[in-house]
Amino acid sequence: MKKFLMAATVGVLTGTLLTTQVAAPLLAQEASKSSNVYEQLDLFGDIFERIRAQYVEEVDTKDLIEAAINGMLTSLDPHSSYLSPDDAENMQVQTRGEFGGLGIEVTQEDGFVKVVSPMDGTPADQAGIEAGDFITHVDGESVLGLTLDEAVDLMRGPVGSEIVITVVREGTPEPFDVSIIRDTIKLTAVRARTEQNAVVLRVTTFNDQTYANLASSLAEKVEELGGEDKVSGIVLDLRNNPGGLLTQAIKVSDAFLDKGEIVSTRGRNPQDGERFNATEGDLANGKPIVVLINGGSASASEIVAGALQDHHRAIVVGTKSFGKGSVQTVMPLRGNGAMRLTTSRYYTPSGRSIQALGVSPDIVVEQPRRNPVSEEDENAASPPSRSEADLRGRLNNDSLSEDEIKQIEQDRARAEAAAKLREEDYQLAYAIDILRGLAVMGGSQN
Incomplete structure (x- = not known):
């Protein structure tokens, strides 16, 4: 029994010795780090005092400290910064949709x-x-x-x-x-119009108004076209949309998804990650969707485009997006200022980060640059076309009924409108063509 107790005691002592041998260097390391931090803070204090006492002109200490704070934040990445009380107030106003x-x-x-x-x-x-x-x-x-x-x-x-x-x-x-x-x-967050039988939703920003504007605008245009049966599809135009509120990007994505992940965010600590899922209900009721993006589509726009693309809910058309795949958290500070700090990256449903890469469209369509020419040059380049219908003494087509002739005239008017749209906005015209093709493949008569 004595031997057993002695062995147990030796075991405890050995365990204590090993713990001490491991823990002591770690504690020393932490103490060294803390010491270095305090030394650097002392250095900052020394420099601050010397500037205040010896700079060639008197300085405003408040401005000096704010500049130091902002320099610390902007050294991290282009999107982290200090917001003075005025800047913080301006940012809140911008998310409400009106500012100077x-x-x-x-x-x-x-x-x-x-x-x-x-x-x-x-x-x-x-x-x-x-x-x-x-x-x-x-x-x-x-x-x-x-x-x-x-x-x-x-x-x-x-x-x-x-x-x-x-x-x-x-x-x-x-x-x-x-x-x-x-x-x-x-800012009007969403502008809606109809092109042929498609509803075009132009989303300019993601502020507090975006989802509500989108839902009401879509319902209004569907009714204007005569109901869902008359709608060939939806064009979600996110070109030159710089982004905005993450919550609104999630709501807009959810508007067209019934289930599945919309976006996830991952920060420095794994437990801080979040995942946002779609809820049941599709405002488009399964109608085909084309999303338009370009190099000016950033942040929240990329969340929407990436979510709808990964779920094969939409065809993404245009050019590669901006590639801002980080999330900033605005943290209030004393004195009514705030700190905008990058706290996480976001990932599309398939697990891809678009940081610095952007969302690549399913179909790359460049927007041609306009090269204005004089009316005289334009006429010379494109002589007026002639057809059988323009010839004097032509035979009339007596095989068509009045309804058929009316339908042909409507088709011609639609084709002329499409040609005009192609000149004004080639990417949008391409998107409308895709929706018409999908409608034909689906057996729709729109």
Whole structure:
């Protein structure tokens, strides 16, 4: 018995010794890390005090600290930043759908401001600003070396005032200036119209209004066409949509899905990941859908396009999207400011991250650039066409009834409208053609 107790005691002592041997270096490592952090914070304090005491001009300590905080955040990635109380308030206003400015969504690349997309109907859109444009100067002042928020501040100003931005555009040999009059930006999240027998839903942003606008607009246009039986399909136009609220992207995706995953987010810690699933109910009632995207489709737009593509619920047409696959969380701070911090990446239902890759369309369709020509040149290039019907003394076709003649005239009018749409918006016309083809294959008479 004594031997047994002695053995047990030795075992306990040995276990304690081993634990101590392993734990001691780990504790020392943690203590060293903490010591390094405190040393760096002391260094920051020393620099701050020297600037405040010895800089050639007196500095505003509040501005100095905010600049240091923003520098720390912007060093992480282009989407993390500090929001001053004014910026935080402006961001809340933007998600409600009305704010002042030029109407462009921007990011930063190579030190310059890059346009993600102009918003429909805004001063920037009307001035011809395009997705992918680089803004190098604002009113003659270079934006190189400024943070994104500082560059955006330069572009802000009173409604009705003029701003001149210098733009560098791919395919254009020289930079050029664009004059824009600042205005109050009132965003209509969804604009709907009908093209032939298709409903076109143009989603410009994902704010608090988006899903409600989409649902009501779709119902209105279906009724306008004479009911679901008359609808050939839906075009969801997400081109130049810079994104917005994740919750709204989930709702819009869910609007056309009955089940399955919409998107998942994965952060630094596995337990912080989230998965969002569709609920039963399809606003389109199974009608075919074509999603239009381009290089200006970002973030929430890519969530919707990726979800509908992975579930084979829609055909995605256009060009590769922007490739913003990260999620930012806005965290309120003392003093009414906020911190916008990248906290996770999102993944489409098939498990792919589109960060820096974008969503690739099922069918790549470029939007041809317009090359304006004079009316005289256009007529010379396209001489008027002639047919049997134009010939004097032609024979009449007496084999058709009045109803058949009426149908032919309607078909001709539809073809002429399609040709006009193809000239105005080639990608949208392509999408409408796809829906018509699917309707024919499905036996529809629309």
